[in-house]
Amino acid sequence: MIVKQSLSVTSLMRGRPGRALGLALLVAVVPQLADAQQPGPAVAPVVQTAPSPAPAVPAAPAARPVALAEAAPAIQTAAPAIQTTAPVTHDLSPWSMFLNADILVKAIMVGLAAASVLTWTILLAKTVELGLARAGLSRALARIAGAGTLAEAMRDLSGRRSVVERFIAACLDEVRLSQGNRDAHRDGIKERAASRISEIVKAEGRSARRGMGALATIGSISPFVGLFGTVWGIMNSFIGISKAQTTNLAVVAPGIAEALLATAIGLVAAIPAVIIYNHFARATRGYGDLVQRGAGAALRMLSRDLERPAGERSGDPARHGAPLRAAG
Secondary structure, eight states: OHHHHHHHHHHHTTSHHHHHHHHHHHHHHHHHHHHHHSOGGGHHHHHHHTTOOGGGTTHHHHHHHHHHHHHHHHHHHHHHHHHHTSOOOOOOOHHHHHHHSOHHHHHHHHHHHHHHHHHHHHHHHHHHHHHHHHHHHHHHHHHGGGOOSHHHHHHHTTTOOOHHHHHHHHHHHHHHHTOSSTTTOHHHHHHHHHHHHHHHHHHHHHHHTTTHHHHHHHHHHHHHHHHHHHHHHHHHHHHHHHHHTOOOHHHHHHHHHHHHHHHHHHHHHHHHHHHHHHHHHHHHHHHHHHHHHHHHHHHHHHHHHHHSOGGGOTTOHHHHSSOOOOOO
């Protein structure tokens, strides 16, 4: 039957008017021919195997090891890239922090370091100065301990520069200036001599305290100067954080550490300055006591000289020739 239909279609397609009709009939006949050519028993295996999905289940785990094996080289090649993108460590040594600090913070650090150097310089200079002054004053007091008059004390101290020599020279000079009326005005001579000695004591105290004002200034303002540098550095750090749009500690820590270094240097300058100032305050008080002892010894010898007869006094021209010149 199918053969007859195909022959009839081909016979209709021979004429031009019948070609269109033949094509339409061919389209209608071809699906029937395809269904007729399929064997009937082939449907059974498809129907039997369709309900059993068992072979599809073990196929999925088998694909994962293959995918992992294929992805392993990519993971290994990505590891160096991860290592190269690790954060760079910062050198937080004091010198590196100083070099990386802001220009104002650098200036503060340099000023505080100079103040610290000045503190230790004052310590060395004042130690030597007060040590020599105390030693010379102690030797001078020991030399005039047995002297009965100002003239004897001056002879014992000849060639030795000390504050005691200046006290005795001031007393002798005052006696010389009051030569005409010293018998009637002994109290006036003592008073004027005491005034001159008091001026020498004050000058010696100022000399002993030289440099202590710098110690007091360094000890009092250095922490605040260092704190100003810290505030300025932390402010710049926060500005950098806002520009970087991150709060990562690795980004924030260097700037804050550089700022805190200014406070550390300020404390390094201030703490020794306060300790050294207190030390020299005690040392100058002790030296001042020795100076007062020398002044008292000179005034006592002046009083004894004024109570002696006129020919035995230290201020007589016959005993001393040229007048003595007071020091200080």
